Amino acid sequence: MKSTGGSSDAKRRAGEAAAEGVTDGMVVGLGTGSTAAHAIRALGAAVDDGLDIVGVPTSFASRELAIEQGIPLADLDEVDGLDIAIDGADQIVLESGNCIKGGGAAHAREKLVAAAAEEFHVVVDPTKVAEQLDHTVAVEVLPAARTGVEAAVEKLGGEPSLRRAANKDGPVVTDNGNLVVDADFGGVDDPAELAASLSAVPGVVEHGLFVSYASAVYVGSEDGVSETTY
């Protein structure tokens, strides 16, 4: 999976610590990104050793990795809720657990899975921790709604920018066939208000503001892991 910077040891420690909380019989949301991938690998090793779980992937990439790791899988609509979801973040405020996701353009399914889970555990390295959310907010939009959503983002005080593909001419297309507008709002004073405003824009499928979702955050570092619970 694509890495977004930060030490891979720190990411591994965070991912492995979160995976340790998974026990027999759990239905587990499998997040997307390089940090969540460490949790998926740790779960794969535990499944090899007899751990009995069902994983619900949040993206093409996490599904591919989970299959490679031999984790039994189900789609979201095949399970009656999840016990836990483990996922990364692009930025997080530890005081609240509010975070911004969507660096891998998977935030729509990630939010569905997080919302269906009893516990949402976020795994990050220290570069993701901030005092205030000021990362660009990924907004997944229906292709026909792009210009309207960009105008709405501007009205909300943000600067929109269509996410373009790295190895293809043209835009990033999500696993759901939509586009991503990255919206720069600078520092976000009221994440809940911005989240509600973005959700209300016609054509917005989902945005990357995760407000009041986290039940635990694992921050890996060079020499250990710190855990904050909510």
Ligand SMILES: O=C(CO)[C@H](O)[C@H](O)COP(=O)(O)O
């Ligand atoms: O939200 C995400 C994907 O949509 C990722 O969890 C987020 O981008 C963090 O990725 P990484 O762990 O590679 O830094």
